[in-house]
Amino acid sequence: MVYDAQFRQLKLYVDGVQSAVQVGVTVIPSAGVFSIGRAWWNGGNAGFFPQGIDDTRVFSRALTDAEVRKVHDDTPRxxxxxxxxxxxxxxxxxxxxxxxxxxxxxxxxxxxxxxxxxxxxxxxxxxxxxxxxxxxxxxxxxxxxxxxxxxxxxxxxxxxxxxxxxxxxxxxxxxxxxxxxxxxxxxxxxxxxxxxxxxxxxxxxxxxxxxxxxxxxxxxxxxxxxxxxxxxxxxxxxxxxxxxxxxxxxxxxxxxxxxxxxxxxxxxxxxxxxxxxxxxxGSFPAPDGGQLGSYVDSAGRKRTASTSAAPAAGFRFEESLGMLIDGAQPNTRVLHSCQSGADYFTSADAACEGKTKLGEIGSVYTQQPTNISTIPVYRCTSSAGHFDSRQADCGGATQESLLGYTLAYAPLVRYYNNAAYDHLGTTQAARPGYYAEFRHGYLSLLPQTGTQPLTACVNDTDLFVSLDSACEGKTVIESIGHLWTQKPDDPAAKPLYRCGSSGTESMTSDDDNCEGLPKDRFLGYVLADIPHVEPVFVATGSAELAPGEVRPSAVGGG
Structure with missing residues (x-):
């Protein structure tokens, strides 16, 4: 209801639309209490409302039609x-x-x-x-x-x-x-x-x-x-x-x-x-930046790209292949995104081996440092086309070459679905309908001294993480990395907790108070950032990849 004293108009709106108007109305002065759900008649309470009332708002002036519509449309879902x-x-x-x-x-x-x-x-x-x-x-x-x-x-x-x-x-x-x-x-x-x-x-x-x-x-x-x-x-x-x-x-x-x-x-x-x-x-959330990411489209075609760039049209993030390297470091080279017809592939050749070049992806090591955890990335091929993998056997497909080495870390990101009221913590692809809330830190993609694996699980619709690789009797989704059992050397390393209840709604948190939810258990520690140290290499030899070389390899992956 809107009363305009200047024009002496009383308007009634129903569901944001003007339904009735009365002109020539003068509202008498009133200094009494504001009430909801009843009127005041003949000196007593009267006209009690029999059902629910919610989201009551009062304004000190007459609203316009457009403003009433905006108030109507602003109601909570x-x-x-x-x-x-x-x-x-x-x-x-x-x-x-x-x-x-x-x-x-x-x-x-x-x-x-x-x-x-x-x-x-x-x-x-x-x-x-x-x-x-x-x-x-x-x-x-x-x-x-x-x-x-x-x-x-x-x-x-x-x-x-x-x-x-x-x-x-x-x-x-x-x-x-x-x-x-x-x-x-x-x-x-x-x-x-x-x-x-x-x-x-x-x-x-x-x-x-x-x-x-x-x-x-x-x-x-x-x-x-x-x-x-x-x-x-x-x-x-x-x-x-x-x-x-x-x-x-x-x-x-x-x-x-x-x-x-x-x-x-x-x-x-x-x-x-x-x-x-x-x-x-209606979309899959974009991954955290800085990674070498594997993407897939609705037809099952794969392509590799930096997760710092927006995903190519029709493609969604599928898997982390590790963190890209600062190209200013020694023993690095640039990977390139290439296309041959409907097939996408990754190459160390700036000319994309005579095919169409789509752009630069980022840098990887050509040789594994002795003091930094890295993971090999392989170029693979199957009947569906090319793809890149951390697995030397390419998941049963054919390995074509060793592209290089990435840092063996991935960001652990917490996502939320406000339609399902569900949280999800993962280093890998998030489900549609979720959006990124924040990054907890980084997990190792490979076992390291003092780490233990973390597994993504699901119980009905509740997505949760567990230190039990069997997901405490619930459904296993995938391994998402390794976290530290004791606080590592990183002074900014964060503790990670599982909060809430895995039977209803469980979430990861780096807050000691679980953001007000019950604390289910302590999980371990995550790194606040990936290690930034000067890489150390063994003497250059046949293990190093030459610029543009895509050498076949049988070295195992993580």
Missing amino acids: GDGGAWRFDNGTGKDYSWRGNAVVPTGGASFAPGVSGTALKLNGTDGQATAPERGLAMQDSFTVSAWANLSRTDQVATVLSQDGARMSGFTLQYRPEAGRWTFGATAQDVDASPVSYVSSFDPAVVNRWTHLAGIYDQAAHQLRLYVDGQFAGKKDGVVLWQANGSFAIGRGKTNGKAAEFFPGMIDEVYAHYGMASDATIKTY
């Missing part, structure tokens, strides 16, 4: 549901507990983050007993989808009315694109209004989709892979209060438009997620 499928069920991980029930041709398979729902496209679905959202105000829905065919309407998310879906996030074959839309009313054969993506949908590739309904603007907005993809104005949604459905829609009173493929990380939220939030949900 409310959870409508979170379906992640990581325990092989349709559990709702939000406070609502509105679990979906997989039926028909529905099963589970490895997803973009843990486990995904797999659907056959004919009758497979997962439907909740209750609605996911009350559709009288703005909301956001999102999911990762992997479409296996394009010859039918394929619904990722929807909410049932009596006869039709109140909204749909889906693929439509007549457009060949992802869409976010709604029917005009809850009657059979009601026409659909939708916004479609700029680019065609791609089959057999994980794609993040987000739909926003802006109630005040009567606008549908679609985001694909974290990027704005289009809008549709003039859409007024009717309130569909039936079941929230994953993998199907509802048409003419029946389940229809089934999704063929996989769906993962489904969220329904009240309010409009910001562009920055949707970008986080």
